[in-house]
Amino acid sequence: xxxxxxxxxxxxxxxxxxxxxxxxxxxxxxxxxxxxxxxxxxxxxxxxxxxxxxxxxxxxxxxxxxxxxxxxxxxxxxxxxxxxxxxxxxxxxxxxxxxxxxxxxxxxxxxxxxxxxxxxxxxxxxxxxxxxxxxxxxxxxxxxxxxxxxxxxxxxxxxxxxxxxxxxxxxxxxxxxxxxxxxxxxxxxxxxxxxxxxxxxxxxxxxxxxxxxxxxxxxxxxxxxxxxxxxxxxxxxxxxxxxxxxxxxxxxxxxxxxxxxxxxxxxxxx
Amino acid sequence: xxxxxxxxxxxxxxxxxxxxxxxxxxxxxxxxxxxxxxxxxxxxxxxxxxxxxxxxxxxxxxxxxxxxxxxxxxxxxxxxxxxxxxxxxxxxxxxxxxxxxxxxxxxxxxxxxxxxxxxxxxxxxxxxxxxxxxxxxxxxxxxxxxxxxxxxxxxxxxxxxxxxxxxxxxxxxxxxxxxxxxxxxxxxxxxxxxxxxxxxxxxxxxxxxxxxxxxxxxxxxxxxxxxxxxxxxxxxxxxxxxxxxxxxxxxxxxxxxxxxxxxxxxxxxxxxxxxxxxxxxxxxxxxxxxxxxxxxxxxxxxxxxxxxxxxxxxxxxxxxxxxxxxxxxxxxxxxxxxxxxxxxxxxxxxxxx
Numbered sequence: 001x002x003x004x005x006x007x008x009x010x011x012x013x014x015x016x017x018x019x020x021x022x023x024x025x026x027x028x029x030x031x032x033x034x035x036x037x038x039x040x041x042x043x044x045x046x047x048x049x050x051x052x053x054x055x056x057x058x059x060x061x062x063x064x065x066x067x068x069x070x071x072x073x074x075x076x077x078x079x080x081x082x083x084x085x086x087x088x089x090x091x092x093x094x095x096x097x098x099x100x101x102x103x104x105x106x107x108x109x110x111x112x113x114x115x116x117x118x119x120x121x122x123x124x125x126x127x128x129x130x131x132x133x134x135x136x137x138x139x140x141x142x143x144x145x146x147x148x149x150x151x152x153x154x155x156x157x158x159x160x161x162x163x164x165x166x167x168x169x170x171x172x173x174x175x176x177x178x179x180x181x182x183x184x185x186x187x188x189x190x191x192x193x194x195x196x197x198x199x200x201x202x203x204x205x206x207x208x209x210x211x212x213x214x215x216x217x218x219x220x221x222x223x224x225x226x227x228x229x230x231x232x233x234x235x236x237x238x239x240x241x242x243x244x245x246x247x248x249x250x251x252x253x254x255x256x257x258x259x260x261x262x263x264x265x266x267x268x269x270x
Numbered sequence: 271x272x273x274x275x276x277x278x279x280x281x282x283x284x285x286x287x288x289x290x291x292x293x294x295x296x297x298x299x300x301x302x303x304x305x306x307x308x309x310x311x312x313x314x315x316x317x318x319x320x321x322x323x324x325x326x327x328x329x330x331x332x333x334x335x336x337x338x339x340x341x342x343x344x345x346x347x348x349x350x351x352x353x354x355x356x357x358x359x360x361x362x363x364x365x366x367x368x369x370x371x372x373x374x375x376x377x378x379x380x381x382x383x384x385x386x387x388x389x390x391x392x393x394x395x396x397x398x399x400x401x402x403x404x405x406x407x408x409x410x411x412x413x414x415x416x417x418x419x420x421x422x423x424x425x426x427x428x429x430x431x432x433x434x435x436x437x438x439x440x441x442x443x444x445x446x447x448x449x450x451x452x453x454x455x456x457x458x459x460x461x462x463x464x465x466x467x468x469x470x471x472x473x474x475x476x477x478x479x480x481x482x483x484x485x486x487x488x489x490x491x492x493x494x495x496x497x498x499x500x501x502x503x504x505x506x507x508x509x510x511x512x513x514x515x516x517x518x519x520x521x522x523x524x525x526x527x528x529x530x531x532x533x534x535x536x537x538x539x540x541x542x543x544x545x546x547x548x549x550x551x552x553x554x555x556x557x558x559x560x561x562x563x564x565x566x567x568x569x570x571x572x573x574x575x576x577x578x579x580x581x582x583x584x585x586x587x588x589x590x591x592x593x594x595x596x597x598x599x600x601x602x603x604x605x606x607x608x609x610x611x612x613x614x615x616x617x618x619x620x621x622x623x
Contacts (some may be wrong), residue, residue, distance in 0.1 A: 066609075067605065070609050075612065077612070078608040080335060080392055081533070081536050081604055082608035082609060084337075085533075085602070087601070089598060089600075089605060090601070092601055203525070207396070210397075211397070246404065248400070249401050255397050259390050
């Protein structure tokens with residue numbers, strides 16, 4: 001799960017050099033969308049995930065057109081604070097529209113427990129893990145095997161050169177934001193099947209995801225994928241050995257360690 | 271600020287008579303507007319003006335964008351509250367302690383993180399602030415998620431009230447207290463730029479590598495800037511604790527507080543003397559009014575708060591502590607300013623540049 005959130009984050013950063021602090025709020029929006037699709041339209045999350053991913057793609061492009069575009073090449077402060085502002089705005093907006101109450105998705109296709117060798121698994125979590133893996137594979141395929149994906153990589157490598165080669169970098173940036181929002185959108189839908197939904201859920205997930213991105217190296221999508229898995233394990237392990245309250249502390253500590261010892265992460269480039 | 275000397279006619283682009291007039295207006299304000307709420311708005315604007323100015327010394331002049339100033343604010347508030355609640359120790363006694371703790375924290379945090387640059391530094395400060403928040407909300411000694419509440423002290427004399435720093439009915443002592451702190455911070459922020467220190471900070475913020483190659487000890491100057499910044503932030507924390515007489519993690523140490531502090535300076539315009547002041551006097555009245563008019567029901571769910579982590583924000587909103595509509599406006603203002611005027615509001619006044 002962290003892997004999916006982290007991948008989207010890394011994509012925007014890698015291509016545009018912009019850290020999107022509102023990424024977690026994209027996740028939150030997708031979770032609400034999944035919730036409303038189920039309660040009002042009766043669409044199971046598994047069914048609605050492609051629709052939501054598509055909507056989130058559009059949303060990402062929209063945000064890029066209105067805001068992200070002006071952050072390319074901007075100095076650190078407007079960059080960081082534009083997305084921080086977006087984060088606060090979306091959080092407060094969700095809180096305003098849907099109240100601070102925590103919601104959970106009622107029974108759905110992926111509810112239930114699954115027994116394997118004396119261990120109980122939550123089906124929803126297994127489905128989510130499978131879905132996350134599938135989405136990740138799809139992402140890799142898109143980035144490495146399609147023309148648009150390669151153009152994205154070229155843009156990430158060198159904007160000017162890409163422009164000279166006739167790549168529409170503005171369009172590439174828009175696609176990067178869209179894809180990033182779409183992956184986190186799917187993440188949100190999958191997450192909504194077993195996790196509570198409230199206006200602040202985004203931060204809860206995205207801060208550790210930042211750690212995942214840092215571990216993998218900013219800009220490396222594959223690195224972010226591994227980083228996400230590492231973070232997931234550390235949080236579970238750390239929470240197991242101490243109190244659950246402190247589990248995110250391990251992730252934060254790890255971040256500091258990583259950036260100080262190996263500033264470009266495990267697989268990052270300068 | 272002394273016009274007679276003829277040396278300084280403008281303070282960072284603002285004619286001296288406006289500065290003196292503004293100060294005079296601030297001194298006279300609570301005497302003209304006696305409603306507690308009206309006074310409260312300006313108290314909060316002064317508080318955030320001080321915080322923004324302090325942040326600007328590190329984030330603006332030195333270019334180290336920290337989103338973790340809530341840590342020092344919280345240390346100030348918590349130290350004052352802890353010693354008052356448990357030992358009846360007046361903040362007059364405990365403030366050096368608070369500063370010491372904050373300085374030690376600043377050293378411990380600053381030494382490793384100042385090696386980081388750009389996004390990494392920002393993220394590191396966010397994580398440190400979050401870690402501090404999680405620790406403080408699970409730390410029973412300081413009340414955990416519930417926090418510390420001041421016992422009410424019935425003062426026998428004005429001197430006694432001053433010793434305990436509790437002036438229940440009157441907001442005037444609070445008002446002039448924070449005004450003094452505000453003027454002091456602006457004065458330091460102003461003078462610092464004409465000292466060698468100011469030039470070094472500027473060098474660090476603009477060309478770290480060049481500065482280092484010229485033999486500037488950049489780590490040292492970053493630390494000096496941090497300590498000055500922390501000094502005022504911690505004092506603000508102590509003031510806040512005395513003012514609201516209740517300290518809990520969400521309103522002192524959470525990420526949103528750290529963000530608000532930075533927002534003030536950035537909205538007004540960083541790297542300028544008047545930016546954070548302008549930011550505070552625009553944002554705070556707007557958000558305070560919105561908060562007063564729209565904030566939700568006051569119902570703190572203590573059990574949910576005890577869960578700690580960022581989840582406790584939910585309760586913060588629900589309690590109307592941070593309001594809701596005001597944050598909406600906060601976010602919107604910052605997006606708009608970052609999108610259209612990256613230099614902050616002050617960028618609209620070009621002659622101030």
